[in-house]
Amino acid sequence: MRAANPEYxxxxxxxxxxxxxxTYKELADRLGVPLSTFKRHLYSPSITLEKLLDYCLEADTTLEELQKLAIKLQHDNDSFFSHTQDEVFYQFPQLYDFYRELRHLRHQDSYEHMQQKYGLDNSSTYAYLxxxxxxxxxxxxxxxxxxxIGPYYYRFSDDSKLSQKYKEILKEQALENPNCVRVGFSRMYLKEEQLEAxxxxxxxxxLKYHSENMQNDATSQELLRNVLLFVTQHQPLAFSEGIASLPNSFLQDVKAAIANFEEQGA
Known part of the structure; x- marks a missing residue:
C-alpha cells in the first residue's frame, strides 16, 4: 500500500x-493538551508519529485504518490545494494571481511573458517562481x-479561505455590474425535485451553448460570461491589487509562513 500524504x-x-x-475539546481534555494546541496538531503535516498514534488511540481508530481513509481522500482530492498552499495564497494573494495566470499560458516562454507583461525585474520574477x-x-x-507540477486545474476545498474569498469577489462583481441580466419570479410553487430538475x-x-461556441471558435473575450442564475459581462477576477514587483523580504516571508503553517503543531 502506498503511503498517504501527511495532510490527508x-x-x-x-x-x-x-x-x-x-469533539476536539473532549479529545483535548482526555489527552491533557490545550484545545488550541490540539487543533493546530490536526492541521500540521509535521506532526510526530507518536502524537498521531496517541490521537488515533483516543479517536478509537488505528494508523492502518487511517491510512486507508487517507489514500481514498488523496485519490479523490488530488486537485485540491493543500492546507498550506491555501493559507500561503490567502496571505499572499498576488502570488496566487501570478500562479493562476502562469498555469493558463500555452507557450513555453512563460518566464519572459510574465516579466514583460507586468514589468517585473529579474529579482521579482524569480521570487514569484x-x-x-x-x-x-x-x-x-x-x-x-x-x-x-500537479493537475492542470486546481479546486478549492469547501473550507478553503480562497474559496470563500472567490465567492465574495464573484458575488460583488456580479451584483454591482450595471448591465447584469436577471430573470426573477416571485411566489412560485415548486417542489425540491422540480428545483433540482x-x-x-x-x-x-x-454547457450546450458553450460547447457550440467553442467548436465554432467563438472564443473572444467579449463572449466570456459569469453564469450564476443571472448573467454578467466577464471580468478578470483577481485576489490581489495586481501582480507587481515584490519587496526584498518576500521569499523570506513566504518561507516563514510555510514553516509556521507546517511546524506550529510539531
Whole structure:
C-alpha cells in the first residue's frame, strides 16, 4: 500500500473524529493538551508519529485504518490545494494571481511573458517562481524554463479561505455590474425535485451553448460570461491589487509562513 500524504492522514483523522461524534475539546481534555494546541496538531503535516498514534488511540481508530481513509481522500482530492498552499495564497494573494495566470499560458516562454507583461525585474520574477517552487507547484530549470507540477486545474476545498474569498469577489462583481441580466419570479410553487430538475436543465443548456461556441471558435473575450442564475459581462477576477514587483523580504516571508503553517503543531 502506498503511503498517504501527511495532510490527508490528518484530514482522515478529522473525518473519523467527526464521524464518531467526538469533539476536539473532549479529545483535548482526555489527552491533557490545550484545545488550541490540539487543533493546530490536526492541521500540521509535521506532526510526530507518536502524537498521531496517541490521537488515533483516543479517536478509537488505528494508523492502518487511517491510512486507508487517507489514500481514498488523496485519490479523490488530488486537485485540491493543500492546507498550506491555501493559507500561503490567502496571505499572499498576488502570488496566487501570478500562479493562476502562469498555469493558463500555452507557450513555453512563460518566464519572459510574465516579466514583460507586468514589468517585473529579474529579482521579482524569480521570487514569484521560487515561492511557487517552495509550495511544490512548479520546478525551475537553469534556463528559466518552468515545469508545472500537479493537475492542470486546481479546486478549492469547501473550507478553503480562497474559496470563500472567490465567492465574495464573484458575488460583488456580479451584483454591482450595471448591465447584469436577471430573470426573477416571485411566489412560485415548486417542489425540491422540480428545483433540482431546473438546475440540471439550466446547466445542460448553458454547457450546450458553450460547447457550440467553442467548436465554432467563438472564443473572444467579449463572449466570456459569469453564469450564476443571472448573467454578467466577464471580468478578470483577481485576489490581489495586481501582480507587481515584490519587496526584498518576500521569499523570506513566504518561507516563514510555510514553516509556521507546517511546524506550529510539531
Amino acid at each position: 492522514l490528518l484530514a482522515a483523522l478529522r473525518g473519523v473524529i467527526k464521524a464518531k461524534g467526538l 521560487r515561492a511557487l517552487e517552495m509550495l511544490g507547484l512548479v520546478k525551475l530549470a537553469d534556463d528559466n524554463k518552468i515545469q508545472l 431546473l438546475n440540471k436543465l439550466l446547466a445542460k443548456e448553458v
